Amino acid sequence: MESLKVFIVEDDKLYGEMLRYHLALNPDNEVLLFSTGKECIDNLYQDPDFISLDYSLPDMSGLDVLQKIHAYNQKLPVVIVSGQDDVNTAVSLLKEGAYDYFVKDEETKNRLWHSLQKVQENLLLKQEINQLKDEVGKKYEFRNVIKGNSPAITRIFDLIDKATQTSIVVSLLGETGTGKDLVAKAIHYNSPRRTGSFVPINVSAIPGELIESEFFGYEKGAFTGANTRKKGKFEQANDGTIFLDEIAEMDTNMQTKLLRVLQEKELTRVGGNMIIKFDARVIVATNKDLAEEVNKGNFREDLYYRLLGLPIELPPLRERGDDVLILAKFFLGEFCKENNMEMKTLGSEAQKRLMVYTYPGNVRELKAIIDLAAVMSNGLMIEESDITFSKKNFTSELLNNDDTLDGYTKKILEHYLRKYNRNVLTVAKRLDIGKSTVYRMMKENEL
Amino acid sequence: MKGKLYDLGQVKMFLGDDKQQLGNMISIFVSETPLMIQALNENMQNYNLDEVRFYAHKLKSSIDLFQINGLQQDIRVLEQLAVEKTDVPSIQKYVSDITDTLESVIEEIQKEV
Numbered sequence: 372m373e374s375l376k377v378f379i380v381e382d383d384k385l386y387g388e389m390l391r392y393h394l395a396l397n398p399d400n401e402v403l404l405f406s407t408g409k410e411c412i413d414n415l416y417q418d419p420d421f422i423s424l425d426y427s428l429p430d431m432s433g434l435d436v437l438q439k440i441h442a443y444n445q446k447l448p449v450v451i452v453s454g455q456d457d458v459n460t461a462v463s464l465l466k467e468g469a470y471d472y473f474v475k476d477e478e479t480k481n482r483l484w485h486s487l488q489k490v491q492e493n494l495l496l497k498q499e500i501n502q503l504k505d506e507v508g509k510k511y512e513f514r515n516v517i518k519g520n521s522p523a524i525t526r527i528f529d530l531i532d533k534a535t536q537t538s539i540v541v542s543l544l545g546e547t548g549t550g551k552d553l554v555a556k557a558i559h560y561n562s563p564r565r566t567g568s569f570v571p572i573n574v575s576a577i578p579g580e581l582i583e584s585e586f587f588g589y590e591k592g593a594f595t596g597a598n599t600r601k602k603g604k605f606e607q608a609n610d611g612t613i614f615l616d617e618i619a620e621m622d623t624n625m626q627t628k629l630l631r632v633l634q635e636k637e638l639t640r641v642g643g644n645m646i647i648k649f650d651a652r653v654i655v656a657t658n659k660d661l662a663e664e665v666n667k668g669n670f671r672e673d674l675y676y677r678l679l680g681l682p683i684e685l686p687p688l689r690e691r692g693d694d695v696l697i698l699a700k701f702f703l704g705e706f707c708k709e710n711n712m713e714m715k716t717l718g719s720e721a722q723k724r725l726m727v728y729t730y731p732g733n734v735r736e737l738k739a740i741i742d743l744a745a746v747m748s749n750g751l752m753i754e755e756s757d758i759t760f761s762k763k764n765f766t767s768e769l770l771n772n773d774d775t776l777d778g779y780t781k782k783i784l785e786h787y788l789r790k791y792n793r794n795v796l797t798v799a800k801r802l803d804i805g806k807s808t809v810y811r812m813m814k815e816n817e818l
Numbered sequence: 819m820k821g822k823l824y825d826l827g828q829v830k831m832f833l834g835d836d837k838q839q840l841g842n843m844i845s846i847f848v849s850e851t852p853l854m855i856q857a858l859n860e861n862m863q864n865y866n867l868d869e870v871r872f873y874a875h876k877l878k879s880s881i882d883l884f885q886i887n888g889l890q891q892d893i894r895v896l897e898q899l900a901v902e903k904t905d906v907p908s909i910q911k912y913v914s915d916i917t918d919t920l921e922s923v924i925e926e927i928q929k930e931v
Contacts, residue, residue, distance in 0.1 A: 382876065383850075383880065384846050385846045385847050385850055386879040386883065389832050389883065392833065393832060427872065427876070429872075454875050454879060455875070475878075475879050475882070480832060
């Protein structure tokens, strides 16, 4: 651990020198003595780790100095050392954020020593946490998270790189299973905010009546069962990133509240009055077309623009060409490692079979297919027969729910348009109908 | 024979066996205390009792460190009287007595060291 820089602010030269001498007994401490509040404030650029502050200084009160120190660095531990045993002063200083309050007596040096030790221990813990976060960050480096080198995914790498440079809101769009949550983590752990927390919330998983208290926290007694004060997800994500997954599922009442919070960058806990500032980067994700939801009146237009930020549309696996095989080999290797199996390979016929499937469940589905194939295969090579696709295919899905003929027609058209990337000529050929008929049906069904 | 006016036990407890630092502390006491006494008296002459309180407060830790016989209580009384600002004659008396004692202490220390 690097040395601790300690400021002693004490206008009594004798007492200040005593404290300086005592704290400097630890060679890890670099102790600087200042005799006025102004001198201390002017030297804050040196980034001290700990300040011992005399309450009664000739140029400023201890409270004024404390406030100025905390305006510079809110988290800097400041111990007030006072010649006066005044409980009211002590309480008000502690409320103002003082780390501790000591009265000058024969025990002061020991108390100060212990405080400094505590600060040192906390700094060590923080360093350890940061090291662990760095390790997690490495795990989420783009290339470790998102495999592939297709043009579609290379473009996504560029966008993620841009997203990490600033705190712009990022909206992740794409079908289910395309890896939106992994991209959100990759952005967080590769951005300057990686030392803060990554706080994910699945909006659709929180009951409507709980969402406000989950997001913004609550005060003790705010409602039945609120036995203690609780910080909300936005506060937890301060200095870090909050990831709002399935944002399109948020009800309009909550959308209004979220908009205000995002605009003002401040919130109020449920049942509380205190305004709390926060600084969290926001990433949202949805597999719905948010613009369409705005048109339908399900999503607020002003919130849509607030959240749009940098849109990153993750391509479906069927549009990623050879990435299917890169991912399949990666998943196979991971599965064998995790299960202490001898390393298996993908046979050429199995590879061909994987390449013709359309993967409605995207990367998540591919992983499930590979895991199963690894289990089913008898040798060290995955054969074509080991590859099993989900029974939950388009046909069974289509017929599972009763619909009108027009309804079925729309679904069939939708399926083929998606499958062939809206190439009308190919869709017309596959359905054995004219191109103009496809266009007419698209218009009628607003596709 | 009159006993010593001060006791270095507390300072030594702070510093352990570091004689060089002890000398340094004594020289700070000898050089700084007269300045504080002067400021205390000037403010007393101008009836600036807030400043009298301030310097009494500042002298407190040095008096405690050097365990100056009889002044540990007096300096606290002076500080309180200067806050209350009601009994100016007593304040003047305390300032005068404390000044005399501290000057004697400085003289005594200078002779000894």
